[in-house]
Amino acid sequence: MPRIFVSQRRIQQWTEEGRISVEGNVLTLPELSRQFRLTEAFHVERVVSEGGDTYRLTGKVKTRGQIGTLGGEVFLNSLIIGEAAYEGESGFIGEALPAPAVQAPQAGPTSGRAVPPPAPPPRSRDAASQAGIHALAAMSSASQAAASTMGVVPIKPISSSRDRGSLQGLGPAIGKK
Secondary structure, X not given: OOEEEEEHHHHHHXXXXXXXXXEOOEEEEOXXXXXXXXXXXXXXXXXXXXXXXXXXXXXXXXXXXXXXXXXXXXEOOEEEEOOEEEEEEEEEEEEEOXXXXXXXXXXXXXXXXXXXXXXXXXXXXXXXXXXXXXXXXXXXXXOOOOOEOOXXXXXXXXXXXXXXXXXXOXXXXXXXX
């Protein structure tokens, strides 16, 4: 199932714009009539300690559980694991939930195709915010998520037992603009 990382900053912006709602660990995107299960995560952007990237985490996205398994701790935009220190961005991994089932129309004089409600009127949005929404749209309808360098990062599926065991292989390297 496709997954995507969305930064805390982007979630806050979309909430303030009224584009999404978050209840518990479920993000609802009314524009697409889709929901996503959220898991707290951290996108590791760069190593800042002198020892180098001993855990090979630069460019990866790790859940809070995975970071805990490694003995790490996140504080604001920092991740510390033993003597290794990283900088990055807190956010969430979103996994698309199955689309709600559409009921078949009843036979009779009112049968026919159900007409979806009209889309909300367009509002002024910045390009980065629009790119993030398109990334969620692509993720919910295609097997690969579109990437945005403004807080939305596609996550690669874990494909081998070696990756599962080492907690490696979650996410591409992303350059900041």
